[in-house]
Amino acid sequence: MTSKRAKKVKEASSKAQAVASFSQDAKAAMASAKMDTAPAKPKVGFYGITGCAGCLLSFIFNEDEILDLVNAVDLKAFPFIKEVNPDEQFDFIFLEGLVADAEDLEVAKKLRANAKVLVALGACACTGCVPAYRQFSLKENYEHLLYRKEAHLQDVKPTPVDEHIKVDFYIPGCPPDKQQIINFIKQALLGKAPPAYTSPVCVECRRNGNACLLDQGKPCLGPITVGGCHAVCINGGMECWGCRGPTTDMNLGLMIKILREKGFDDKFIQDRMRTFVGLKLPMLERVIHGEHNT
Numbered sequence: 001m002t003s004k005r006a007k008k009v010k011e012a013s014s015k016a017q018a019v020a021s022f023s024q025d026a027k028a029a030m031a032s033a034k035m036d037t038a039p040a041k042p043k044v045g046f047y048g049i050t051g052c053a054g055c056l057l058s059f060i061f062n063e064d065e066i067l068d069l070v071n072a073v074d075l076k077a078f079p080f081i082k083e084v085n086p087d088e089q090f091d092f093i094f095l096e097g098l099v100a101d102a103e104d105l106e107v108a109k110k111l112r113a114n115a116k117v118l119v120a121l122g123a124c125a126c127t128g129c130v131p132a133y134r135q136f137s138l139k140e141n142y143e144h145l146l147y148r149k150e151a152h153l154q155d156v157k158p159t160p161v162d163e164h165i166k167v168d169f170y171i172p173g174c175p176p177d178k179q180q181i182i183n184f185i186k187q188a189l190l191g192k193a194p195p196a197y198t199s200p201v202c203v204e205c206r207r208n209g210n211a212c213l214l215d216q217g218k219p220c221l222g223p224i225t226v227g228g229c230h231a232v233c234i235n236g237g238m239e240c241w242g243c244r245g246p247t248t249d250m251n252l253g254l255m256i257k258i259l260r261e262k263g264f265d266d267k268f269i270q271d272r273m274r275t276f277v278g279l280k281l282p283m284l285e286r287v288i289h290g291e292h293n294t
Contacts, residue, residue: 042091042188045077045084046121047111049104050131050158051097053079055122058178059094065182072189090115092188094171094181098124098131099164102154112165119184120160120167123174123243127277128160130174136274160279169194174243174276177229197228200247201240205231213239217262219272224250243276252287 046056056079060066073092077084086107093115099105112118123129134142135157147153161167171180187194201222205212208231213220220239222231226247233240246252259269266288273284 041072041074043076043089044073044092044094044185045075045086045088045090045111045115046079046094047077047086047096047107048079049095049097049107049161050100051122051124053096054175055096055124055173058122058175059181061178062182069182069185073185086110086114088114092117092119092185094119094121095125095161096121098128098158098160099156100131100158101156102151105156105164108161108165117168117188118165119169119171120162121171121181122176123172123245123276125161125167126170126172127243127245128158128279129243129276132158132160132279133274134158136278163279170245172226172244173229177232180228197226198247198249199227200250201225201227201229201231201234201244203227204229205234207231208235210234214258214262219259219262219264219268221255221273223258224252224255241276242273245277245280252281252283256288 046059048056062069075082076088076090077086087110090111093111095108095111095118097104099108120126124131146155148155169184171177171184173180184194202212204227205222210231213222213234218239220234221242222234222240224246225240225242226244229244231240256266256269260266264272270284270288273281278284
């Protein structure tokens with residue numbers, strides 16, 4: 001591998017992860033959001049662009065804590081409940097969905113400009129998820145579905161939000177873990193950056209006493225996927241599809257080798273890995289063809 005290619009792969013892998021990781025700027029913004037609003041409550045907004053709204057529901061599913069939490073912050077916006085113009089200034093914005101049309105892009109840029117801390121909420125926002133799989137399909141397969149009558153609905157390549165704006169924090173998953181959202185807000189109220197979770201799903205899977213699905217011949221992507229989900233899919237007997245994004249230290253070549261040994265062909269492996277995080281694995285095709293193993 002050339003040094004130039006190694007550098008590109010390293011950069012792609014670093015950006016690919018949808019894990020709880022703060023930049024120094026984000027940490028400063030977190031502290032600023034707390035200090036600037038004291039003693040007032042921090043202004044929080046939840047917004048959605050193209051997506052299914054399931055990630056927003058994950059916040060609402062915190063039934064036991066949500067009322068106390070809402071009393072601790074100034075919840076300025078939540079779809080269908082409390083609509084507020086995105087021109088307003090916020091301390092924290094949680095943005096669900098991916099950029100798929102001109103209006104999405106406009107809203108995302110506006111929210112970024114008006115937020116001290118912007119959190120990408122869920123797989124669509126963090127990795128592009130299933131809608132971004134379109135980029136690996138022939139245009140003739142979906143061109144007839146494109147809507148061209150309204151300018152604000154003009155097509156944009158489906159992409160995660162960090163392709164267009166700066167993201168301070170990622171809460172990945174399809175859907176994201178409801179407790180991770182609550183923990184983020186609790187830490188934010190204290191002016192702290194939530195700790196990063198970098199271990200693969202396998203760690204939680206073992207902790208839960210689950211048998212390895214790879215040993216059972218199932219195409220589980222747990223070894224290369226960021227945990228923090230409590231291995232919920234494996235707990236229910238389903239293999240991990242990688243919706244939380246790849247770990248920074250993944251051994252993609254070894255994962256492909258294991259799946260091949262289990263009898264899966266390259267097309268199946270490539271399609272499975274691209275389903276949720278294809279745009280975060282730009283090296284996938286090269287690794288499958290043996291050009292490098294990281």
